[in-house]
Amino acid sequence: MRMFLVALAATAMAIGGLATHADPETDRIAFQKYYTTKFPSVPRDDFQNGIYSIDKVSREEWMEIEEFPPYELAIDAGRDQFETPFANGKSYSDCFENDGAVRGQYPYWDAERKEVITLELAINECREANGEKPLKYQKGKIAELSAYMSFMSRGQKVNVVIPTDDPDALAAYARGKEFYYRKRGQLNFACIDCHGSGSGNRVRSEMLSPAYGHPTGWPVYRSKWGAIGTIHRRFGGCNRQVRAASFKPQGREYRELEFFLTYMSNGLEFNGPSARR
Amino acid sequence: MLKKLISLPIAAAFLVSCASVSSNDDFNAAWEAADAKRKEAAAVGYEWRDTKKFLKKAKAEHEAGNTEAAMKLVAKAHEEAEDGIAQHAREAELWASRVLK
Ligand code: HEC
Numbered sequence: 001m002r003m004f005l006v007a008l009a010a011t012a013m014a015i016g017g018l019a020t021h022a023d024p025e026t027d028r029i030a031f032q033k034y035y036t037t038k039f040p041s042v043p044r045d046d047f048q049n050g051i052y053s054i055d056k057v058s059r060e061e062w063m064e065i066e067e068f069p070p071y072e073l074a075i076d077a078g079r080d081q082f083e084t085p086f087a088n089g090k091s092y093s094d095c096f097e098n099d100g101a102v103r104g105q106y107p108y109w110d111a112e113r114k115e116v117i118t119l120e121l122a123i124n125e126c127r128e129a130n131g132e133k134p135l136k137y138q139k140g141k142i143a144e145l146s147a148y149m150s151f152m153s154r155g156q157k158v159n160v161v162i163p164t165d166d167p168d169a170l171a172a173y174a175r176g177k178e179f180y181y182r183k184r185g186q187l188n189f190a191c192i193d194c195h196g197s198g199s200g201n202r203v204r205s206e207m208l209s210p211a212y213g214h215p216t217g218w219p220v221y222r223s224k225w226g227a228i229g230t231i232h233r234r235f236g237g238c239n240r241q242v243r244a245a246s247f248k249p250q251g252r253e254y255r256e257l258e259f260f261l262t263y264m265s266n267g268l269e270f271n272g273p274s275a276r277r
Numbered sequence: 278m279l280k281k282l283i284s285l286p287i288a289a290a291f292l293v294s295c296a297s298v299s300s301n302d303d304f305n306a307a308w309e310a311a312d313a314k315r316k317e318a319a320a321v322g323y324e325w326r327d328t329k330k331f332l333k334k335a336k337a338e339h340e341a342g343n344t345e346a347a348m349k350l351v352a353k354a355h356e357e358a359e360d361g362i363a364q365h366a367r368e369a370e371l372w373a374s375r376v377l378k
Contacts, residue, residue, distance in 0.1 A: 027376070034377040179322075181372040183364065186325050186357070192375050245324040253322065 024162045024173055024263055031264045034196070035212035047213030048271045054200055055207045062275065071147055071221040071273040074228040078148025081141060086130040092145070095126035100149040103270045104156030107259050109169040116172055116255040119146055120230055124250075137249035138233040143219045147228055150218065150272035158216060158270060160263040176260030179253060180211075185244030194238075206277075215262040217274035228273060231258060304339050307351045308332065314358035323361035328354045 022030075036044060042053050052059040082100050085091045096102050106119040123145055124134040135142040163169045183190045194203070195211040202208070218231040225233075232254045236246035247253040312332055318324045335350035 022376075031377045177376070178372055181375045182368045183371070184323065186327075186360075188364065190372065190375060192377070196375070196377060240326050243326040245319065245326050245328070247322070 023164060024170075027177065028264055028266055032212055032267075035199075035210045038199070039210065045268060047210060047265075048216045048268050050213060050217060050274070050276065051207055051209035053213065054210065058207070058277065062277075065275050069221070069273075070223075070275055071219075071228055074144045074147040074219070074221065074273065075151045076148075077141075078144035078146070078151075081145050082148055086127070086132050088130050090130050092123075092126060095122070095129070096149065099152055101152035101156070103150045103153030103272070104159060107160060107255065107262055109161070109163060109166070109172065109259070111163065111166055111169070114168045114172075115252070116176075116259040118250065118255050118258055119149065120232070121250050121255065123149075137230060138236070139225070139227055139229045143228040143230050146219045146230060147273040150270060153270055154272075156270050158262060158265045158268050160259065160266055162259075162263060172256050173260055173263065175253075176256035176258070179257045180260055184239065185242035187242040189242040191238065211261065211264065213265055213268055215258065215265055216268050216270050217272045219273050220276050221273060222276045224277065300344050304344065304347060304351070307348065307355075308335060308339075311351050311355035311358065314355055314362070318358045318361035318365070321362065321365045323365040325357045325361050328357045328361075331357070 035047065036042075039054055046053040049059075049062075052062045082092045092100060103119060106122065107116050109115075110117050120137055120142055123142055124137075128134055135145075162173050180191045183193070191211070194208050195214070198208045199210040200208065215231060218234075219228050220231075220234070221228045230249065232249035235254050235257060236249065239246040315324060315328050315332065318328070331350045331354040335347045335354065338344075338350060339347035
C-alpha cells in the first residue's frame, strides 16, 4: 500500500513536472493547435495579420489602409538612416549583412552572453560599437530602422532556435513563458486571458486578437499612436491596461517574453512593418 | 481675564504646531513604509501601475496641508503593494494551469 502511494505520488510529480516544464517544441505545437482549432476558417498564414485574421469588419478597412500604408514614410526614413555612415565612416551594413534583411535571425539566444538578443538591441549595440549614442527603444528612429530592416526581410520565416542542451537558454524560455501566463495588475489578467481564451471576444469596441502571429508584423504603425512603434512598446501598453507597472523596453523581462512569443509563432513569416488601429 | 485671552491663541498655536510635527513624522514613516513595500513588489515584478502615482500625490497633498487625503493615498499605495506581492505568490502555481495544452 505504502509502495503504491509512493508510486502514485511519483507519477503525479512526473505529470506535474511535465505540464510545467514541457519542452518548447511540445509547447509550440499545442499553442498553434489551440488557435487553428479555435479559428478553423483562418488559413494558417493569415494569423500573421493579427486582429484582421478574425475580424471581418475591420479587415476591409485595413485592406484599404494597406493600399497607401502609413508606415511607408518610416521605411524611407529608416533606409536613409541605414545608408548614412556613422561619424567613424562605418555604417549599419557593417553590422548587418544583406542590406539589413536580417529580421529572420532575431530574436536569438546568445550562449556566450547568456541572454536573448533582439533586433532593436542589436541595432543599438551596433551604434555603440561605432561610437554613436544608443537610441530610445519604443518609437522614433529605432522603430524606423526596424521598419526598414523588417521590410527588407519580408517573407523570412520565423524560426527561433532554443538550444535544448543549454539549461540557461531553457531557463530564459521558461521565464518568458511564465510571464505570458501569469496574471498581473489590479485587474488581475494574464496575457493569455485576453489573447488566448479571450481572443475573438470584444473589450469595449475592440476585438481581441489571437496570440499566434503576434510577433510577426513589427514594428507597427498604430493609428492610436499616430506613429510607428516597437513590440516592446506594445508589451508595455498591454501591461499597463491591466493596471500593472510596465517593464523597461529591452530589459530582460520583455526580451525573454519576445523570445517565448516568437518561438510560439515559428513557421509563420515575418511581414512587418504593419498597420493597426 | 486678559491674560487668559492672550494665552489661549498661544496655547492653540502650540498645540497645532505639536500636532503638525507629530503628523509630519507619522506621514513620513507611513510614506516610507509604503514606498518600501512598493519596491518589494517591484522586485518580484508585481508593482501595479498607479502605486507610484499615489505616493507622489500623497506628498503633494501633505505639503498642501491636506493630511487626511495624504494619509489615505499612502494607505492605498501600501495596500496595492501588498496585493501585488500576494498576487505574485498566488500565481506561483496558478500560472501553469493556463498553459495551452
Ligand atoms: C485586458 C486584455 C489584454 C491583456 C491582458 C493583454 N492584452 Fe495585448 N492587446 C489587447 C488589445 C485590446 C489589443 C489590441 C487589439 C488586438 O490586436 O488584440 C492588444 C494587442 C496586443 C498585441 C498587438 C497585436 C497586433 O497584431 O498588433 C500584442 C503583441 C499583445 N497585445 C501582446 C500582449 C502581451 C504580451 C500581453 C501580456 C503582457 C498582453 N498583450 C496582455 C488586450 C490585452
